[in-house]
Amino acid sequence: MTRSQEPTATATPVPIPGAPPPGAGDPVGERSAGTGDRRERPQRRRARRVSLPAFPTARGWRAAAAAGRAAAAVSRCLGVGSGSVIAGRVALALCPDVLARLARGRTSVVVTGTNGKTTTSHLVAAALGGRGPVAHNAAGSNMTDGAVAALIDAPRARLAVLEVDELHLGPVLDAVEPDVLVLLNLSRDQLDRVSEVRATAHAIHVLLARHPETVVAANADDPLVVWAAGAARRVVWVAAGTRWTEDTLACPACGQGLARRVVGDEPGPWCCAGCGLCRPRAAWRWRGDDGGPTVRWGAAAPIELALSLPGRVNLGNATMALAAAAQIGTDPATAAPRLARVGEVAGRYGYLWLQGRRVRTLLVKNPAGWGEALDMLTPDRPVLIMVNSREADGRDVSWLWDLPVGTLAGRAVAAAGDRAADIGVRLSYADIAHHTDADPRTALEGLPPGEVDAVANYTAFLDLRRQLDPRPPRPERAPDRPPGGVGHGR
Numbered sequence: 001m002t003r004s005q006e007p008t009a010t011a012t013p014v015p016i017p018g019a020p021p022p023g024a025g026d027p028v029g030e031r032s033a034g035t036g037d038r039r040e041r042p043q044r045r046r047a048r049r050v051s052l053p054a055f056p057t058a059r060g061w062r063a064a065a066a067a068g069r070a071a072a073a074v075s076r077c078l079g080v081g082s083g084s085v086i087a088g089r090v091a092l093a094l095c096p097d098v099l100a101r102l103a104r105g106r107t108s109v110v111v112t113g114t115n116g117k118t119t120t121s122h123l124v125a126a127a128l129g130g131r132g133p134v135a136h137n138a139a140g141s142n143m144t145d146g147a148v149a150a151l152i153d154a155p156r157a158r159l160a161v162l163e164v165d166e167l168h169l170g171p172v173l174d175a176v177e178p179d180v181l182v183l184l185n186l187s188r189d190q191l192d193r194v195s196e197v198r199a200t201a202h203a204i205h206v207l208l209a210r211h212p213e214t215v216v217a218a219n220a221d222d223p224l225v226v227w228a229a230g231a232a233r234r235v236v237w238v239a240a241g242t243r244w245t246e247d248t249l250a251c252p253a254c255g256q257g258l259a260r261r262v263v264g265d266e267p268g269p270w271c272c273a274g275c276g277l278c279r280p281r282a283a284w285r286w287r288g289d290d291g292g293p294t295v296r297w298g299a300a301a302p303i304e305l306a307l308s309l310p311g312r313v314n315l316g317n318a319t320m321a322l323a324a325a326a327q328i329g330t331d332p333a334t335a336a337p338r339l340a341r342v343g344e345v346a347g348r349y350g351y352l353w354l355q356g357r358r359v360r361t362l363l364v365k366n367p368a369g370w371g372e373a374l375d376m377l378t379p380d381r382p383v384l385i386m387v388n389s390r391e392a393d394g395r396d397v398s399w400l401w402d403l404p405v406g407t408l409a410g411r412a413v414a415a416a417g418d419r420a421a422d423i424g425v426r427l428s429y430a431d432i433a434h435h436t437d438a439d440p441r442t443a444l445e446g447l448p449p450g451e452v453d454a455v456a457n458y459t460a461f462l463d464l465r466r467q468l469d470p471r472p473p474r475p476e477r478a479p480d481r482p483p484g485g486v487g488h489g490r
């Protein structure tokens with residue numbers, strides 16, 4: 001690193017060379033940018049609340065919410081789904097501004113980014129859990145309809161935690177006007193559906209310029225996040241870490257090469273000599289101390305971070321969650337122990353069974369996620385890689401060539417899913433011994449006995465969970481006692 005900024009704990013915005021001026025238009029609509037200082041905040045918040053139309057009436061939007069709730073109940077009753085989407089779709093069709101109506105009066109945290117949204121939103125909800133009911137799209141329905149459904153489902157919750165897909169952030173932020181936005185990371189994902197990642201960062205930058213009241217908890221280790229968050233008036237920088245640097249070899253602001261220090265074998269601080277965009281000094285960070293990981297911020301005493309979730313990436317996610325919760329008045333020392341209650345998250349990190357064999361399921365959708373999943377794999381345990389390329393996954397699987405699969409050398413590996421052959425070719429070019437079978441059950445049966453780590457992308461993950469047994473096998477029953485045994489005869 002050649003230079004560094006020294007922001008304060010709730011840092012000043014990072015100047016964004018080359019970025020559009022605050023208030024510039026973007027694909028998600030036009031709103032005026034705000035000015036002024038923090039002392040004006042309460043008045044500004046009231047003034048800037050979404051201007052709701054005279055129609056539908058209060059009764060009208062409540063009727064829309066009730067219709068959505070009824071649709072969800074019917075969906076569950078028919079076994080079609082959990083209702084976490086249909087409730088929102090029905091309510092939005094009847095009342096387009098129902099999200100703003102539902103969010104009004106609640107204290108809310110929105111979580112976005114390419115990877116870790118679902119897990120981090122669960123951690124935030126756990127951190128806030130001691131303060132009463134929390135509305136939360138816990139199943140991961142992260143578009144606008146999912147946010148609506150979550151608020152419909154918890155009408156009395158004064159707190160809300162909403163995971164939001166980064167491409168749907170605009171409408172949700174405009175309607176909800178959250179107190180805190182958690183901005184985790186940005187990297188290439190679903191190459192044929194999602195725009196180039198720098199364009200996504202730019203759209204978030206523009207969006208934040210028109211939401212000056214929202215505090216942004218942002219990952220200081222991701223240059224794209226730092227560039228995007230630079231438009232926010234208040235940023236709380238968190239050293240959440242990142243291993244994936246392939247999307248930030250060049251500065252997102254000016255295009256010059258980024259200088260990045262390596263600490264140990266991990267990417268460290270970074271800086272652009274061209275425009276001065278550098279890693280901000282983080283107010284929140286975690287450390288892997290001898291006695292276990294801890295979270296530190298400012299001059300406060302370190303707090304133990306005992307998680308049930310595996311992997312270094314989840315220590316970063318937990319630190320982001322505590323930083324976000326602290327912005328709305330939650331004591332981190334009180335909240336931290338509650339994070340240990342988060343174990344399996346919508347199937348992630350959970351176990352399935354196949355003929356008595358335990359299969360641990362990890363969701364990985366892109367190269368950055370793969371890099372973070374590597375340290376969750378149990379050493380020497382066989383690995384099943386399952387990839388589909390359906391609409392929800394993105395049809396383009398060229399991302400498989402970005403995966404550092406060489407680290408699988410020496411393990412027993414199987415490839416499965418619709419694109420098993422593509423994985424097979426990738427593994428072959430890396431000289432990784434493997435076998436290939438589109439059917440995950442057959443692929444698993446070809447692996448050595450014992451537990452297996454399964455790494456799957458979105459629809460493959462769902463397929464796997466449908467095909468394997470969600471419960472462990474029942475222990476074999478003891479044989480019935482012969483007739484006339486003690487206590488049975490007359």
Ligand SMILES: [Zn+2]
Pocket residue numbers: 251252253254255256272273274275276277
């Ligand atoms: Zn630059």
